[in-house]
Amino acid sequence: MENSLNAAKILAIPDILDCKRALCIQPHADDNEIGMGGIIGVLADRGCEIHYLTVTNGDKGNLNPDATREETAAVRREEACKAGRHLGAVGFHFLDYADGELADVLELSVKITEIIRKLEPDVLFCPDPWLAYECHLDHIVTGKAVSNAFHMSGRNHFPDGLKPWRATAIGYYFTSNHNTVIDVTGTFVRRFEAIAMHESQINPQTLAMYRMYFEMKASELAQGKDFALGEGLKVLGQLHTHCFVDAYKM
Numbered sequence: 001m002e003n004s005l006n007a008a009k010i011l012a013i014p015d016i017l018d019c020k021r022a023l024c025i026q027p028h029a030d031d032n033e034i035g036m037g038g039i040i041g042v043l044a045d046r047g048c049e050i051h052y053l054t055v056t057n058g059d060k061g062n063l064n065p066d067a068t069r070e071e072t073a074a075v076r077r078e079e080a081c082k083a084g085r086h087l088g089a090v091g092f093h094f095l096d097y098a099d100g101e102l103a104d105v106l107e108l109s110v111k112i113t114e115i116i117r118k119l120e121p122d123v124l125f126c127p128d129p130w131l132a133y134e135c136h137l138d139h140i141v142t143g144k145a146v147s148n149a150f151h152m153s154g155r156n157h158f159p160d161g162l163k164p165w166r167a168t169a170i171g172y173y174f175t176s177n178h179n180t181v182i183d184v185t186g187t188f189v190r191r192f193e194a195i196a197m198h199e200s201q202i203n204p205q206t207l208a209m210y211r212m213y214f215e216m217k218a219s220e221l222a223q224g225k226d227f228a229l230g231e232g233l234k235v236l237g238q239l240h241t242h243c244f245v246d247a248y249k250m
Contacts, residue, residue, distance in 0.1 A: 013179055013250060014169035014237045017042075019122035021049040023167075024089070025112065025146050027127065027138040028058045028099070029080035030198040034210070035173035036125060037087055037191030038184025038218075038231045044088020045187070051091035051119055052084045055108065055142050060099040062200045075200050083194040087187075091119070102138045108145035109152065116153045117162040124150050128172035128234055143172065151241050170241065171233040178232030179250050181221045185229045188218060 016022075022043055026032045032040060032052060044050050058076035059069035067075070073096075081092050093115055095108075102108065116124070127134075129143025147170065152158045154166030171180070184191070196207055221230035240247045 023121040025126040027142040029076040033194045041187030050089040083197040102141035109148040112149040113153045128175035175234040181230040183227035
């Protein structure tokens with residue numbers, strides 16, 4: 001009996017709904033809203049202190065072809081704050097790497113670890129870097145860097161100078177291997193209001209396409225549950241992210 005109880009504890013998926021502080025880490029200024037905007041709204045409504053960390057300045061993407069890279073970076077920072085506040089985020093942090101040029105997982109994970117130690121979040125969120133056919137290196141590098149930071153931020157001397165901090169869970173959005181579905185029926189509209197605030201990136205046609213696709217996926221994720229719309233995450237605890245061969249099954 002004792003062994004079965006221990007196994008159940010090891011295999012338990014962390015509950016993210018009661019977290020007090022969350023750090024939502026995005027490669028670009030619009031990824032949090034597109035990837036998990038409904039969940040961010042739910043957590044904020046439950047009293048969670050939401051922080052955003054945006055890794056790149058997004059300076060290479062703008063619907064306005066006449067905008068300079070500097071102008072684009074400035075407007076994307078403004079859009080990130082505006083959209084995040086609409087969902088309930090209260091803290092905004094920027095690393096300002098050039099858009100499309102992330103390559104060094106270790107360097108980025110050290111910078112992310114510094115912010116984790118300063119903020120002491122209960123949960124980290126980021127894109128799933130192991131999503132099949134994901135081609136954007138910014139997403140892959142960010143997801144792997146956050147994963148390493150999640151694992152290493154509780155260690156001494158990584159880097160020196162700040163007290164270690166260990167978050168209890170990491171949640172991957174943009175995932176096809178979800179193990180957690182959150183009821184976002186009440187925040188689904190707010191998610192798309194926030195997405196629409198990224199005017200430099202998303203025109204009405206793209207927004208309508210997103211709305212149609214994500215509503216279809218949200219209904220699909222809610223099938224068999226007692227709510228209408230869901231968003232999915234792959235949520236893992238500290239035990240699951242190092243030398244744990246069954247993590248992909250969870």
